[in-house]
Amino acid sequence: MFKGSLVAMITPFTKNNKVDEKGIEELVEFQIKNGTNGIVPCGTTGESPTLSHEEHKKVVELTIKAVAGRVPVIAGTGSNCTQEALDLTSYAK
Secondary structure, eight states, rough: OSSSSSEOOOOOTTTTTTTTHHHHHHHHHHHTTTTOOOEEEGGGGGGGGGGGHHHHHHHHHHHHHHHTTSSSSSOOOOOSSSHHHHHHHHOOO
16 A cells, blocks of 8 residues: 655656656655655646646656656556546556
8 A cells, every 4th residue: 555645746848848757757756855755746736637648658757767766657548538547557567
């Protein structure tokens, strides 16, 4: 079971509207350094309704890599389309 405070992370973008990989790393480091007990990428706070599936998967992968096992990652997998939500949930596992 999860315990403590988990942060619903925003998804940073570059000026060219691409997922900001360095920004994700910096946010993860900031959150862990300041005591979060877990990271939640790609929830509604993280722009999930506006991310493409490729972007969504990329954000989850980048977050897991940056966390490096230090705290749990709970990937948001919601979608307005049931099949897409199921696909994202399967991917997140």
